[in-house]
Amino acid sequence: MPKVSPEHLEARRKEILDGARRAFAEHGYEGATVARLEEATGLSRGAIFHYFENKNDLFVELAIEMNTRFGDILLERGLDAAFRALAKENPEWLAVLIETESRMRHDEDFVRRLEAKAADTSPRIQEWFQQQQAEGKMRDDISWMELGRFTTSLLNGLALRVAGGDPFDIDAMLRLLNDAIAAPRKPRKVKRPRSVAQKRTA
Amino acid sequence: MPKVSPEHLEARRKEILDGARRAFAEHGYEGATVARLEEATGLSRGAIFHYFENKNDLFVELAIEMNTRFGDILLERGLDAAFRALAKENPEWLAVLIETESRMRHDEDFVRRLEAKAADTSPRIQEWFQQQQAEGKMRDDISWMELGRFTTSLLNGLALRVAGGDPFDIDAMLRLLNDAIAAPRKPRKVKRPRSVAQKRTA
Numbered sequence: 001m002p003k004v005s006p007e008h009l010e011a012r013r014k015e016i017l018d019g020a021r022r023a024f025a026e027h028g029y030e031g032a033t034v035a036r037l038e039e040a041t042g043l044s045r046g047a048i049f050h051y052f053e054n055k056n057d058l059f060v061e062l063a064i065e066m067n068t069r070f071g072d073i074l075l076e077r078g079l080d081a082a083f084r085a086l087a088k089e090n091p092e093w094l095a096v097l098i099e100t101e102s103r104m105r106h107d108e109d110f111v112r113r114l115e116a117k118a119a120d121t122s123p124r125i126q127e128w129f130q131q132q133q134a135e136g137k138m139r140d141d142i143s144w145m146e147l148g149r150f151t152t153s154l155l156n157g158l159a160l161r162v163a164g165g166d167p168f169d170i171d172a173m174l175r176l177l178n179d180a181i182a183a184p185r186k187p188r189k190v191k192r193p194r195s196v197a198q199k200r201t202a
Numbered sequence: 203m204p205k206v207s208p209e210h211l212e213a214r215r216k217e218i219l220d221g222a223r224r225a226f227a228e229h230g231y232e233g234a235t236v237a238r239l240e241e242a243t244g245l246s247r248g249a250i251f252h253y254f255e256n257k258n259d260l261f262v263e264l265a266i267e268m269n270t271r272f273g274d275i276l277l278e279r280g281l282d283a284a285f286r287a288l289a290k291e292n293p294e295w296l297a298v299l300i301e302t303e304s305r306m307r308h309d310e311d312f313v314r315r316l317e318a319k320a321a322d323t324s325p326r327i328q329e330w331f332q333q334q335q336a337e338g339k340m341r342d343d344i345s346w347m348e349l350g351r352f353t354t355s356l357l358n359g360l361a362l363r364v365a366g367g368d369p370f371d372i373d374a375m376l377r378l379l380n381d382a383i384a385a386p387r388k389p390r391k392v393k394r395p396r397s398v399a400q401k402r403t404a
Contacts, residue, residue: 095307099307149363149370156359157354158355161358172351172352176382
């Protein structure tokens with residue numbers, strides 16, 4: 001048997017996940033049978049379940065990836081990029097994801113794996129908001145924690161809209177969001193030599 | 203058999219819905235058995251299913267009520283009141299509602315009934331945003347349609363937070379929302395008699 005490089009294993013894993021995502025999007029969680037997973041990935045069930053324990057495991061991996069995707073984009077490319085990526089998501093896949101995730105919140109293993117991943121990403125996102133505020137880019141009359149909660153709530157609400165096929169203007173959403181959380185624009189600086197002089201002589 | 207007034211029928215219906223909501227919140231949709239519905243409402247199954255066809259029918263009524271509740275509060279008492287009502291919702295009930303609704307989006311009858319009710323409320327909510335903008339209370343550089351979409355997306359995202367038991371500061375959320383959608387504060391009016399004079403003589 002030829003040696004398989006870690007890169008090859010990782011590429012094959014990704015290939016399976018991409019195919020599975022398409023199958024879930026098209027047929028729903030229940031409808032994505034093993035035969036359909038084979039068809040979508042172009043691989044045999046033997047090959048698929050060599051990389052993933054079972055269908056549930058495949059779904060959990062995809063859910064974890066989606067739950068951290070927008071956080072990752074935020075950290076790498078900023079807020080606007082994260083929201084624009086969401087707006088372009090496949091509505092069918094988002095709908096299946098939201099439905100299945102909501103059903104799985106009773107599944108302890110699922111919740112544990114999701115939280116383990118979130119434990120890695122969440123502090124970095126919180127730090128990002130904290131940093132934005134410290135740098136004077138976000139308003140400082142509301143805690144960075146609440147600025148983050150506002151932003152992620154909007155993101156999740158828009159995810160529901162995308163999943164439901166309900167339209168929105170992403171540019172308008174981003175202007176509204178940024179106007180809410182941005183630091184207020186400073187008034188133009190005006191030289192006021194007289195008031196300085198007044199102070200000095202006071 | 204004594205005559206039963208419409209008021210009595212309506213009160214009884216409401217009593218059943220209230221009990222059913224508690225049973226769904228506590229036990230989930232599947233777990234809310236007929237025995238538990240009897241216990242929660244204090245009524246026999248015969249009485250319950252005199253008013254509602256079946257458990258699904260009960261749930262659909264509750265879902266429709268919740269889907270229009272925040273719109274109704276908005277129309278009657280304004281935006282802040284609607285968001286504050288959401289923040290005080292029972293997390294368990296919201297979680298069951300979101301999960302079951304998401305599962306039922308494939309159910310044509312459910313979707314039809316929900317849309318029939320929304321067809322009544324949605325235009326009134328749209329009109330409300332339009333009106334706020336026309337009265338100069340909301341910014342007019344973004345369409346009232348998008349202002350409404352932004353607001354409802356935030357509301358839905360916060361509903362997910364409430365359902366997940368994740369905290370947020372409702373006052374902070376409302377300040378951020380209002381800062382996003384409100385008309386910009388006008389600069390203080392300054393008498394400018396000269397420019398009027400200029401206009402007149404122009």
